[in-house]
Amino acid sequence: MSSTISHLPGSGSHDDAELTGIAAAVEQRLRAADRLIMDLDEELSLLAGLQEFPLGRFLLRNRGLNGYWTSYIFRYEPGTPTESDTEFWLLNRSLLSGARERYQRFRTEISRSITDGAVLASLPCGVMDDLVRQDYGDAPGARLVGIDIDEESLRLAKENAASRGWGDRTDVVLSDAWELGIDSEFDLLVSNGLNMYEPDPGRLVALYRNFARALRPGGRLLLSFLTPPPPPPWEAPERAGEWQRYGIAEHDLRRELALFGDIIQAKYLNFVSEADTRAQLAEAGLEVESVGYSDGGVLPIVSAVRPR
Ligand SMILES: C[S@@+](CC[C@H](N)C(=O)[O-])C[C@H]1O[C@@H](n2cnc3c(N)ncnc32)[C@H](O)[C@@H]1O
Incomplete structure (x- = not known):
């Protein structure tokens, strides 16, 4: 694409400070939560992973996608290496990448x-x-x-x-x-x-x-x-088969729900x-x-x- 990432919001020191604030608030919320999809340590490590790449930072800030990042996900050639493991997972294994x-x-x-x-x-x-x-x-x-x-x-x-x-x-x-x-x-x-x-x-x-x-x-x-998706298989094992249609393994589904539910609280669901x-x-x-x-x-x- 002709626009480079540095043209996008989220690359200045003010934005860095803002992101640190957002991540701190998410961490506080996760620590105070009665129930999380994954262990607290795993979710905190996911939260840290999200901050390592521009798409992750955009998602944390905006809790959704704009045109640029939607195109970035759709145009990505599956399997192409990325610098961040979390980004690789997001682009190859998440339900979002299934879109x-x-x-x-x-x-x-x-x-x-x-x-x-x-x-x-x-x-x-x-x-x-x-x-x-x-x-x-x-x-x-x-x-x-x-x-x-x-x-x-x-x-x-x-x-x-x-x-x-x-x-x-x-x-x-x-x-x-x-x-x-x-x-x-x-x-x-x-x-x-x-x-x-x-x-x-x-x-x-x-x-x-x-x-x-x-x-x-x-x-x-x-x-x-x-x-509406079925309930998670660990909550309703009798309906676990319905998840086959989504083509996602259970450990990836846990990650998905932790990332987009517990951490990002995505607005588009x-x-x-x-x-x-x-x-x-x-x-x-x-x-x-x-x-x-x-x-x-x-x-x-x-x-x-x-x-x-
Ligand atoms: C997830 S992107 C999808 C873009 C495109 N349809 C695609 O599939 O690549 C969502 C888009 O909705 C736009 N948008 C959000 N609220 C809107 C509104 N009320 N009216 C028009 N566009 C809006 C955003 O600016 C963004 O470009």
């Missing part, structure tokens, strides 16, 4: 909607890999629109499009998804990584209404969501069932065409259309 598979399915789904003259949008676009890393050879008249609340992401999205020769056919729009106000413009709207930060079902319906309104009649929404997502999309005026899962049956992507 790379969904990103590839998104790309396949998007490629089906690429027609000459189509207007394809991504919200939140982040650096816009989903639309930019596509083959537009048969659709030279297509137009891309990236929408995000973060100016830095939009700058990277624009650079990303330009690096593929699509700068002139790409617009970026700075907007909060809940304040969108775009009417009947898009043939395809892709949304990955926003709804999972939102716990309120009413706000999800409001978001999906904005998506529906932004589509042309007959236009298609591609949307991911996170379904708002789970919704397929039935509830279908109902929310219907309430927003969209018709669900299909819901596609990974081979293991996880990480769904919904395809829904705005009726003509």
